[in-house]
Amino acid sequence: QFNSYYATANANLWNNSRPNFAQFQGFPNILREHNYNTYLFSYEDKSASINLRQLFFEAGFEHVLLRDELSASNGFPYADYLSDEQMFDATINFLDNQPKEPFLLTTLTIETHLGTAVPEYYHKYDAVDNDLLHLFSNFDYHFGRFWEYxxxxxxxxxxxxxLTADHSYFPTKEANDLFSRNNNQAFIDKIALIVYDPEYEMPAVVETTASALDFAPTLLHLLNIKEAPNxxxxxxxxxxxKNYPEVFGREGGHITQLSTAGELINHPINQPKPRAAELFEKWLHYQNFLIQENRIFPNSTNP
Structure with a gap:
């Protein structure tokens, strides 16, 4: 999302191809060039399956604080991960001590993810006894505490x-039943993008069809940053x-197309498909080649 670029088919590039991995010019880098301090808070620890600290530095963040640093600085007890409650507490504590300088803070939470347990102390959804609704209700409560602050x-x-997400909810039968989705639904669906901006009177709903790749360009638009090579x-x-209403993505062995009629269509990789989907597949192959050749944005300020 921050780099506004399609993920590669080979996630190991993040870990195994340095220092030849492509240099992107993502949203955090651009803000740093405009004198913003950039911070990322994550619930995860540094022993995760991928090198999170390196990944977030690669994305352009100057300050990356994971579970151990956030626990130490906020007095949290040791746990496998930080709860949503703790992540919003850390965010509030950060803002209480934030100098009056431009900043970007990204706070990552985990407890709405599939498979998270629902302890008794969660702020649960009263109307229905449903674990998924309890997870979202708990997040909503703690985001509400932050929002009131x-x-x-x-x-x-x-x-x-x-407020947004990095991906849609995994299409289990329980999730599909709750959200009225087809049980054959791909792992691609709507995600939240809720914006508060004090400079603009935002519309209640924006009808434009878009994808997570449009996140970074939209933020630059809101911040009125126009001359930013990226x-x-x-x-x-x-x-x-709004001039390009069809949206494409990739999930596993399929090119996924959201048509102008709102229909989600899966096209198998390396099989005949409509012209637009065929061109998108060719673009994916070419972008992976450019990534491996470090030819995306060679003058990036990334380390």
Missing amino acids: FQNSAFFHNTTVI SFAGLSIFGER
Whole structure:
């Protein structure tokens, strides 16, 4: 999302191809060039299956704080991961001590993910006894605590807040039944993109069809950063995206197309498909080649 680029078919590139891995010019890097301090808080620890600290540095963040650092600085007890409650506590504590300088803070949470247990102390959904709803209700409660703090702080008048996700909910039968989705639904679906911006009167709903790749260009649009060389593959939701209503992605062995009629169509890789999907598949192959050749954005400021 921050690089506005399609993930490669080979995630090991993140770990195994340094120092020849492609240098992107993503959203955090661009903000750093405009004198923003960039921070990322993650619930995860540094022993995760991928090198999270390196990955987030690669994405352009200057300061990356994982479970151990956040636990130490906020007095949290040791656990396998930080809860949503703790992540929002850490966010509030950070804002309480934040100098009056431009900053980007990204806070990652985990407890709405599939398979998370629902302890008794969670703020549960009252109407129905459903574990998925309990997970979202608990997140909603703790985000609400943050939002109440934010509304009563000076940040409310000069800071943009965005609530979004890095992927849709995994299509288990339980999730599909809850969200009224087809049980054959691919792991591609709508995600939230909720924006508060003190500078603009935002519409209640934006009808433009878009994808997660449009996240970074949209943020630059909101911040009125116009002259910023980048390697984005997406477009601003408030700008050119509306002129390109079809959206493509890749999941496993399929090219996924969201048609102008809102239909989700899966096209198997390396099999005949409509012209637009065929061109997208060729682009994916070419972008993977460019990544491995370090030819995406060779003048990037990434380390």
